[in-house]
Amino acid sequence: MRPLRSPASFHRDTEDPVAHSLVFPIYQTSSFLMPEGEHYRYGREWNPTVEELARKMDMLEGTPSSTCFSSGMGAITSLLLSHLRPGSRLLIHRDMFSRTYRFAREFLASFGVSVSVAEPGSEEFIRMVRSEKPDMALLESVTNPVLRVMDIPRIAEACREVGARFIVDSTLATPVNQKPFGMGADAVIHSASKFLSGHNDVIAGTLSGREEIVRRADDMRRNLGSTLDPPNRPSW
Numbered sequence: 001m002r003p004l005r006s007p008a009s010f011h012r013d014t015e016d017p018v019a020h021s022l023v024f025p026i027y028q029t030s031s032f033l034m035p036e037g038e039h040y041r042y043g044r045e046w047n048p049t050v051e052e053l054a055r056k057m058d059m060l061e062g063t064p065s066s067t068c069f070s071s072g073m074g075a076i077t078s079l080l081l082s083h084l085r086p087g088s089r090l091l092i093h094r095d096m097f098s099r100t101y102r103f104a105r106e107f108l109a110s111f112g113v114s115v116s117v118a119e120p121g122s123e124e125f126i127r128m129v130r131s132e133k134p135d136m137a138l139l140e141s142v143t144n145p146v147l148r149v150m151d152i153p154r155i156a157e158a159c160r161e162v163g164a165r166f167i168v169d170s171t172l173a174t175p176v177n178q179k180p181f182g183m184g185a186d187a188v189i190h191s192a193s194k195f196l197s198g199h200n201d202v203i204a205g206t207l208s209g210r211e212e213i214v215r216r217a218d219d220m221r222r223n224l225g226s227t228l229d230p231p232n233r234p235s236w
């Protein structure tokens, strides 16, 4: 299998610039001294350990920008709330993770977002992208729990045609098996609580993709408080 990166860049990218520890340290602090700690300020806003995880996600997903959340649902809800307004149109599909489906159908719909639901399968999703012309299309591939693999490049093409932002929840695939950003998605979500951390000892979420999308969701994270606690970061 092709290595993700050379050993030299792996070493450089995991180096702790303060003590040069092999494993990046956990900065277990709520606050940072000012003015030196201005970049981090306060732990709900940002933290060096979480920032290191975001950098690693950019390396893994091949994206320009990443941020991290308290859980996969923290990532999904923060992203959706940061981009959708009453009157916005969202496309999801029936066979996606049940909490994502319920958040869209129950909460976002009551908030005035017009939520369309595609039946399972790529062809139905593409058909609905073209007919509904959503502002955002949220796709899960591989799907949980029936493990359906969706046609990301063709769905990305349809989304581009209608000007929809295209987000892929890639939790079950992991970046080892698929990198949706390189296949045309605007952003990629992970529940890092699953295979990404791999040890069943973490609850976390990530969002990687276009800078503007990640920045808005990250700002919403800072408002909602769906922030990843540094000791809870995946242990890689």
Ligand SMILES: Cc1ncc(COP(=O)(O)O)c(C=O)c1O
Binding pocket: 071, 072, 073, 074, 097, 140, 143, 144, 169, 171, 172, 190, 191, 192, 193, 203, 204, 205
């Ligand atoms: C595909 C998928 N997306 C999102 C989530 C939510 O992630 P979390 O449990 O980290 O909130 C899960 C599982 O829980 C999932 O399987």
